[in-house]
Structures are given as structure tokens and as C-alpha cells.
Amino acid sequence: xxxxxxxxxxxxxxxxxxxxxxxxxxxxxxxxxxxxxxxxxxxxxxxxxxxxxxxxxxxxxxxxxxxxxxxxxxxxxxxxxxxxxxxxxxxxxxxxxxxxxxxxxxxxxxxxxxxxxxxxxxxxxxxxxxxxxxxxxxxxxxxxxxxxxxxxxxxxxxxxxxxxxxxxxxxxxxxxxxxxxxxxxxxxxxxxxxxxxxxxxxxxxxxxxxxxxxxxxxxxxxxxxxxxxxxxxxxxxxxxxxxxxxxxxxxxxxxxxxxxxxxxxxxxxxxxxxxxxxxxxxxxxxxxxxxxxxxxxxxxxxxxxxxxxxxxxxxxxxxxxxxxxxxxxxxxxxx
Amino acid sequence: xxxxxxxxxxxxxxxxxxxxxxxxxxxxxxxxxxxxxxxxxxxxxxxxxxxxxxxxxxxxxxxxxxxxxxxxxxxxxxxxxxxxxxxxxxxxxxxxxxxxxxxxxxxxxxxxxxxxxxxxxxxxxxxxxxxxxxxxxxxxxxxxxxxxxxxxxxxxxxxxxxxxxxxxxxxxxxxxxxxxxxxxxxxxxxxxxxxxxxxxxxxxxxxxxxxxxxxxxxxxxxxxxxxxxxxxxxxxxxxxxxxxxxxxxxxxxxxxxxxxxxxxxxxxxxxxxxxxxxxxxxxxxxxxxxxxxxxxxxxxxxxxxxxxxxxxxxxxxxxxxxxxxxxxxxxx
Numbered sequence: 001x002x003x004x005x006x007x008x009x010x011x012x013x014x015x016x017x018x019x020x021x022x023x024x025x026x027x028x029x030x031x032x033x034x035x036x037x038x039x040x041x042x043x044x045x046x047x048x049x050x051x052x053x054x055x056x057x058x059x060x061x062x063x064x065x066x067x068x069x070x071x072x073x074x075x076x077x078x079x080x081x082x083x084x085x086x087x088x089x090x091x092x093x094x095x096x097x098x099x100x101x102x103x104x105x106x107x108x109x110x111x112x113x114x115x116x117x118x119x120x121x122x123x124x125x126x127x128x129x130x131x132x133x134x135x136x137x138x139x140x141x142x143x144x145x146x147x148x149x150x151x152x153x154x155x156x157x158x159x160x161x162x163x164x165x166x167x168x169x170x171x172x173x174x175x176x177x178x179x180x181x182x183x184x185x186x187x188x189x190x191x192x193x194x195x196x197x198x199x200x201x202x203x204x205x206x207x208x209x210x211x212x213x214x215x216x217x218x219x220x221x222x223x224x225x226x227x228x229x230x231x232x233x234x235x236x237x238x239x240x241x242x243x244x245x246x247x248x249x250x251x252x253x254x255x256x257x258x259x260x261x262x263x264x265x266x267x268x269x270x271x272x273x274x275x276x277x278x279x280x281x282x283x284x285x286x287x288x289x290x291x292x293x294x295x296x297x298x299x300x301x302x303x304x305x306x307x308x309x310x311x312x313x314x315x316x317x318x319x320x321x322x323x324x325x326x327x328x329x330x331x332x333x334x335x
Numbered sequence: 336x337x338x339x340x341x342x343x344x345x346x347x348x349x350x351x352x353x354x355x356x357x358x359x360x361x362x363x364x365x366x367x368x369x370x371x372x373x374x375x376x377x378x379x380x381x382x383x384x385x386x387x388x389x390x391x392x393x394x395x396x397x398x399x400x401x402x403x404x405x406x407x408x409x410x411x412x413x414x415x416x417x418x419x420x421x422x423x424x425x426x427x428x429x430x431x432x433x434x435x436x437x438x439x440x441x442x443x444x445x446x447x448x449x450x451x452x453x454x455x456x457x458x459x460x461x462x463x464x465x466x467x468x469x470x471x472x473x474x475x476x477x478x479x480x481x482x483x484x485x486x487x488x489x490x491x492x493x494x495x496x497x498x499x500x501x502x503x504x505x506x507x508x509x510x511x512x513x514x515x516x517x518x519x520x521x522x523x524x525x526x527x528x529x530x531x532x533x534x535x536x537x538x539x540x541x542x543x544x545x546x547x548x549x550x551x552x553x554x555x556x557x558x559x560x561x562x563x564x565x566x567x568x569x570x571x572x573x574x575x576x577x578x579x580x581x582x583x584x585x586x587x588x589x590x591x592x593x594x595x596x597x598x599x600x601x602x603x604x605x606x607x608x609x610x611x612x613x614x615x616x617x618x619x620x621x622x623x624x625x626x627x628x629x630x631x632x633x634x635x636x637x638x639x640x641x642x643x644x645x646x647x648x649x650x651x652x653x654x655x656x657x658x659x660x661x662x663x664x665x666x667x
Contacts, residue, residue: 042528042529042530043499043528154617154618155391155617156617157617184390184391184555184618185390185555185556185557185596185599185600186390186595186596186599186612186614186617187390187617188599188601189598189599189601189612190612190615192601193609193611196609211528211529212529212601213529213603214600214601214602214603215601217601217602217603217604217605217607218601218602218607218609237605238605241603241604241605242605251530252529252530253603254533255529255530255532255533256529256603257529257532257533257536257558257559257561257562257603258558258602258603258604259557259558259561259585259597259600259602260602265537266532266533266536266537266562267533268500268530268531268532268533268534268537269530269531269533270534272498272500272531
């Protein structure tokens with residue numbers, strides 16, 4: 001598969017008064033064309049910052065301090081803000097967490113679709129309306145509802161409209177930030193199935209940013225697990241969830257509830273992530289990791305390929321099988 | 336089993352709100368009635384943990400507010416320890432406010448950012464006139480219960496100095512400091528990260544066992560209810576549609592709505608079912624509920640009777656009830 005996106009040592013820093021917060025600190029990521037990648041991590045791990053950096057829509061106090069983002073060969077970091085913005089919708093587009101933020105409450109959906117299709121895509125109004133109807137059908141909305149205003153839509157319908165808009169100019173890559181978090185389970189499932197259909201039928205390439213590993217398991221073909229500003233594990237979903245090689249991924253799986261598993265004990269990961277103002281020089285998970293050794297806190301672990309396409313940033317990933325066995329025991333995680 | 340006494344009992348409980356659909360309607364003074372809770376019967380036994388699940392707009396939060404006397408029912412009756420909630424005088428209401436406590440959803444909003452943990456925990460004691468001499472012991476106990484050991488470390492902290500998990504423990508301690516017998520928790524873990532959420536869920540389970548609390552959990556998240564509740568209620572558009580032991584509700588859901596809710600929950604594993612859900616569309620309109628069964632426009636099994644007659648919550652197995660004509664013989 002051809003490489004669509006390659007992120008290389010990307011770092012983003014926020015300035016808050018006199019302090020610098022290293023929200024994204026050396027991220028490497030590769031997305032083949034047609035892949036759906038789940039970017040999973042907990043609050044404050046930098047996943048939204050990473051998504052915004054890829055989109056070129058970082059807030060004013062954030063700077064990309066190093067690294068490259070190659071989208072189909074073009075380095076997005078080297079583009080000016082204007083050039084980057086000009087690529088939005090055409091090369092890459094965005095589905096936000098709450099679609100109300102993407103939709104303008106005072107315009108009909110048709111007019112908002114026209115805005116993208118005519119102004120950005122250069123289509124005539126008639127062609128834009130035809131394409132809008134097509135897009136609405138693709139995401140499971142009745143094309144007649146194009147005449148509605150966003151408030152006439154339910155939450156799930158708005159989310160689908162936002163997806164339709166993101167697909168309008170056939171972008172190479174769609175980035176969705178927590179696209180189903182605000183939705184009830186049944187509607188969430190409908191929107192997930194919309195995404196899944198797009199992946200299966202149109203070969204959509206997408207990055208789904210989420211805190212919910214179950215959403216990734218349901219939808220994605222690849223997963224990147226992020227912790228404290230870095231990707232700690234990356235690979236095909238069956239590999240990473242079946243045979244996790246990083247203790248944080250193991251812990252995350254243990255802590256994730258499974259409706260179908262009766263009475264299974266949930267194991268929390270004690271402690272909390274490190275400060276990103278002065279991140280530790282060693283492994284950022286070491287403080288919470290039941291398997292940490294002295295070497296773990298002394299130097300940042302290199303990313304090691306544990307199987308083809310499956311990598312983990314853990315010096316003990318060679319013993320992953322044994323660590324997985326121990327990680328399944330509740331006592332391992334008690335500190 | 337003879338001596339089990341209900342701590343909370345509701346009969347035909349309903350809460351209707353008047354609302355306007357648009358500014359134009361509001362200006363014309365036109366109102367219509369939103370039937371948030373539309374006639375439910377409920378019985379919580381002492382020491383039981385019961386979960387109430389449903390989508391947004393199902394009325395589940397309103398049920399919680401009714402049970403805590405934070406809002407008055409439009410009709411129906413509600414009793415706490417056999418006593419009518421509506422008929423309580425001031426002194427009895429004050430005592431009820433100690434016995435029944437609410438755990439808030441968002442720990443970041445539930446605590447005043449300028450109040451230290453000590454002050455947040457003292458306030459309910461002062462409000463319910465607990466003797467000052469007792470405060471310190473009570474606060475220490477509450478913090479131990481939520482496993483914030485080393486209380487001195489936390490007492491003078493402000494909310495922003497604590498992590499999300501610690502905050503939620505403080506919110507829980509604030510409810511427990513009054514030694515309640517009844518706890519209502521509205522989405523107690525939905526704001527927490529998974530690695531922290533697991534700890535709070537285990538704590539809730541542990542508290543139930545240690546204190547024998549009666550707890551009512553309100554959540555959109557079946558997995559939460561699965562972990563902490565022995566009984567589960569499912570609500571749809573103001574009505575209870577299923578009530579049974581949690582295991583039975585999850586493994587043999589009787590109502591098509593419950594079946595869909597369970598199937599819709601994604602699982603943390605790659606080999607999971609991706610079959611289409613048995614029900615489609617989105618939750619209906621609580622201002623204009625359908626005749627008969629309120630789910631019938633979304634239900635693949637709907638037949639004539641579902642339009643004509645409202646299904647009643649009837650037993651499908653011992654202790655397991657569902658409001659669906661599929662399980663009920665006509666004229667039975």
C-alpha cells in the first residue's frame with residue numbers, strides 16, 4: 001500500500017505565559033492509503049493537538065517546533081498558514097466532536113454544502129446541489145433534508161452532515177476528532193457504521209481520534225496509542241489489541257470495560273500522566289508502569305519493531321509475551 | 336426474604352414540563368407538554384444497587400431528580416422509607432436531605448474551585464446542622480471510605496490541584512459525609528478517563544458492599560451499570576420498558592430496545608459483532624409520543640397491536656419484566 005501520510009518527529013509546544021507545554025513531542029506515524037487509523041489516548045495526551053497540527057488549525061499560542069508532515073509527498077509544515085488552509089477540504093478535511101461547531105446555525109445545509117463545493121471546489125450551484133444530494137445519500141441522510149437548518153437535525157444527523165461535508169471534495173484524508181463521543185450508543189453505532197461503509201466502499205483514508213479503544217476496535221484497521229505527547233504503540237489493530245507490546249496498551253485494555261465479559265475485574269492504572277512542562281527524560285509511562293526498570297527512567301526508549309508494521313516504544317518489548325501474562329493479573333497493577 | 340423493605344417506592348410517577356417549540360410559539364404563549372417521565376412504578380429494596388439506562392431524552396435524569404425531591408412530580412406518588420415525599424414537613428425534609436444524596440456527573444463542575452476540600456466537605460455538615468465537634472471525624476471517615484488515605488494531604492487542596500479521579504472521590508466523599516442510606520449517582524464516571532474510571536467503578540462496588548447503601552445509578556452507559564448494579568432498568572421516552580437482574584437484562588434482553596442498546600455497545604476487541612442493529616432512527620419526541628408502544632416506529636417487530644395498545648411492564652421470567660407485546664398474550 002502506498003503511503004498517504006507520514007509524520008516524522010513532529011513536536012508542538014504551547015506557550016502559557018512563561019511556561020512551555022510540550023503537548024506533542026516527537027511523533028512518528030505512517031498511514032497507508034485506504035487505512036482507517038484510530039488515534040487513541042486519554043485526556044491531555046496530545047491527540048487533539050496532533051490532529052490540529054495535521055490540519056494546520058493550531059491555536060495561536062501553539063507552535064510546531066520540529067518535524068515534518070508529509071501528505072502525499074508535500075510537507076504541510078513548510079506551507080504558510082494560507083497555503084495550508086487552501087488545502088483544507090480539498091486534500092484533507094475535518095469532522096469535529098460536536099457537529100454544531102462545523103455547521104452554521106443560520107444557513108440551510110444546502111447553502112453550507114454549496115459554500116464548500118462552489119467556493120472551494122469550483123462547482124456550479126446545480127452541480128453542487130447534485131453532489132450534495134449524492135453525499136447525503138452516502139452518509140445515510142435523506143437528500144430532501146438539505147433544505148433544513150442544522151437545529152432541525154438530531155445529533156446523529158448533524159454528525160452525518162458534518163461527515164458529508166468533510167467528504168464533499170473527495171479529500172485524500174479525513175480527520176475526525178471524537179466523532180461519536182457526544183452521541184448515544186445507538187446513534188453512535190449508526191455513525192460508526194457510516195464511517196465503516198465509507199472505508200469499505202470508497203476506501204476512505206481517515207484518522208479517528210478517540211479516547212475509546214472499543215470504538216477503534218470496532219472501526220479501524222490500524223491503531224496508534226498515544227501517551228504524554230508520544231506514540232507508544234502503533235500497528236495493525238489485530239496485532240496491537242491481540243498482542244500488545246507496550247505496558248500502557250496492556251493497562252488500557254485491562255481498564256476498558258467489556259459488556260460481554262461478565263464480572264471481570266477492571267484494573268485501573270494507578271497514578272496520572274507526567275507534567276508536559278518538564279516531561280521526564282526517560283520513558284513517560286515508567287512512573288505508572290509495573291514493569292519499569294532503572295534503565296526505563298534513564299533514557300527515552302527507542303521505538304522497536306516487534307512484528308512487521310507493529311512497533312512499540314518500550315525497552316522490554318522483547319519480553320512482551322511474559323509481560324502480557326503478568327499484566328493480566330490484577331495484583332501486578334497495585335502499587 | 337420476608338423482611339426486605341423498600342426504601343424507595345413510586346407509583347404512576349410522572350413529570351411533565353411545559354415548553355415552547357419556537358420563539359414564535361413562545362411569543363404567542365403557546366405551550367405544549369413534554370412528558371419527560373410518563374407514569375412509572377418503581378421499587379428499590381434496601382441495600383440494592385439499581386441502574387437506570389436510556390438515551391438522552393429518555394427522562395432518566397428527571398427520574399433521579401424526582402427521587403431526590405429536587406423536583407415535584409406532576410402526578411403519581413413517591414415514598415421514601417414508606418413515607419410520602421410530598422407530605423414531608425420541613426424538619427423531615429431536612430432529615431431526608433441527609434439520608435438521600437446525589438453524586439454529580441462532572442467533578443470539575445460539582446466543586447467550587449475556590450473551596451478547599453475541607454470546606455467542600457464541611458459545608459454539607461453545617462447545612463444539615465451536624466455538631467461542629469463531629470466534623471473532623473466525619474470528614475476523615477468519608478475520605479477513608481473513598482480511599483483518599485493520607486487525608487491531611489488533600490484537606491487543604493483546591494480542586495485544580497487534584498486529578499480527575501481524586502476529584503470524583505472528593506465528590507463522592509461529600510455525598511458520604513452525611514452517612515446517607517440512599518445514593519443517586521447521575522453518570523458518575525462519564526467524565527473520567529478509562530484508566531481512572533476502572534478505579535472509581537471498583538470503589539463504587541466496594542462501597543455498596545461495605546456500607547449496605549441503596550444506590551441508584553443513572554447512565555447512558557450499560558457497561559457501568561453492568562459493573563456496579565445487580566438490577567437494571569431500561570427507560571425509553573418517559574416509560575420503563577425493561578426491569579430485571581442485570582445479568583438477565585444483558586444476556587437475555589426481552590425488549591427490542593434493550594436488545595439494540597446492548598448490541599450497539601462497541602467492545603474492546605477486534606472480533607466483535609458488526610451486525611446491523613435491530614432498531615433504526617433516533618429517539619422519538621417526548622412531547623408527542625406515539626400511541627400504543629412508543630418505540631413502534633423504530634421497531635422491526637411492530638405489529639397492529641403495538642399501535643392500538645400500550646404494552647404494560649409484565650413478567651417475562653421470575654423478577655424480569657418487559658413492556659413489549661411480543662412477550663404478552665392478548666387478553667391474558
